[in-house]
Amino acid sequence: MRYWKTLALLPLGLALGGCNLVVLSPSGDVAAQQRDLVIIATVLMLLIVVPVMVATAMIAWRYRQSNKAATYTPDWDHSTQLELLIWAAPLMIIICLGAVTWMGTHLLDPYRTLGRISADRAVTPQDKPLEVNVVALDWKWLFIYPEYGIASLNELAAPVNRPLDFRITSSSVMNSFYIPALAGQIYAMPGMQSRLHAVINKPGVYRGFSANYSGAGFSGMRFAFHGLSDAEFASWVEKAKASGNQLGKPEYLTLERPSANEPVRYYASVDNDLFRAILNMCVEAGKMCMSEMMAIDARGGMGMAGISNTLPLAYDKFAGRGAVFGAEPSFVAGGVCLPGDQVTRMAENSSPTVLAPLDWTPLQGRGLERPGLMRPSKASFIPLPTSKSNS
Template structure:
């Protein structure tokens, strides 16, 4: 029977043999530091977990019912030494975990520029980081290299031992940009920009994907990250420029943005320099106000009635404007500037607005008599019947 149990565990061993332990053996310095943080935290917690599990098994064995030689102390209720051990050990572990977590949180902040390339190699202040603009689409990845004027779909390349500066956003729903060999996952959200500073230290092809469910094509939303030597990266840039099918401007982006799955790798060149800011501010479409402009207007107190002519022609629902399946027809709302009466037709000229006449009739609530009149019984209004007035 014992051998049958061991035999039943063999399939589990074969299944674990196919696991990729890239998180524990990363190729980037940032990911290696994160790995070390996970290992240190795990070991510190095991210092408490393992002794507790061993003590539980020993106590259960020593004081089992069949052991009649065990010491019987029914009146025992306190031990100062045991209390110190129980409370001091976890407290020390928590202090160590807090210190390690605090330092790791600040040193591994994805928005923080790198201070080193590797454990024994500081960054070169004269070496400019490679900037990559990342856009999570449905369901593919767009990478823009503003320094070289090229863009790629579902393929990312970077030179080894050069700091990388990622600016990340999304087109519609939240995704998560994750290359386990490079660094931890960073969320990609529409209308927002997140950052990631990282470095890759070993050449090779690594897997990147979205770690946040984003719809039907989520399982196909992965890409290849190529870590290349400097000369090989220059060749990759040259290949991207020569293989660029077309220019990537606003109209080309709107066509690329439409939901699709299993998109092949392709390149664009040149790339509109204002495209990524327009994607970030959700104003790729012509005639749509950017969120940065909206925030600037709101910071100054709004536009008032004089700005109605500027806001009414704008299309705020981009999905409806692009003919989405569940979208509505483009519509405009001016509810914040309506006045009593038919005044909407005269909004174009603020000087022609005529105030509505004021009704001098006193306000009456349900169950309340007019001011100065006799008060009625509350039960009459509760049951909808009239009653005699109270004096």
């Protein structure tokens, strides 16, 4: 019988063999500190959970119906010693757990620059961080190295024991940048920049992927992260430069289109303004950048004339993503009431002006001067565009 019981447990052992313990055995100092925080918190909670479970089993066994030797005291209702134990022990655990969590939350803040390379080595002024700009595309990862003027697709490399400064954004929908061996996952959001400071301490090839579902090609959003020596990383940079590929704004707009399971690709040169344009959603020629829109808003906006400001901003990128609206870019002017085919605009100290019927060709977003060149007036009205020509 014992033989059959042991045999029945074998499938459970096989299932455990498929577990990946990289989170509990990482190769980066930040991930190692996060692991320690998880272990400490788990042990502190088990100090309460385990005794309660053991006491529950012991009480159920001692006071079972068949145990006639158990003391029966139906009038018992209070014990000072037991009350102290029940309340003091969990309170101490909560205090310790709160203190550890508070310190870990601040010390492991992904926006916080690293204070150490490893447990026995502090960061010095000579340890210059390697900046890597990360862009989550549909459905692939683009890595830009501003210091070297190169980029790579679906492959990331970094020197061992050198601080890493990741600046992370997305081209369309929310994703999550995650290398379990390096650090915790950080969200990538369009129009926003997330930060992650980390370091890899052991050479090797590690798995990176998106931890946030983002559509049909999500399962292919995986990449290899190479932890290299300084000499190996220099060779990797030279390999990228030898590829001869260029990554300018036109090439990026082609790369941005949804595609899955793309092979690793290198770019020998990158447009210096590309990441800023991606972050501000203005890679396409003639589109107003978010920073320019915010500059206008910071000055108080432009009233009804500001409606035209929204036309150059198409956050869901109909044309770039091949939506049902067709290849021609089309935008919607928000906040405009359309009675029939006419728009009525009210000017300050003037009578209503009724515009002619609109031409329902795709609105391209024209008519505003660049921020800094335009001075707001008492009544500044810019007609809705009907032309397809670029301004």
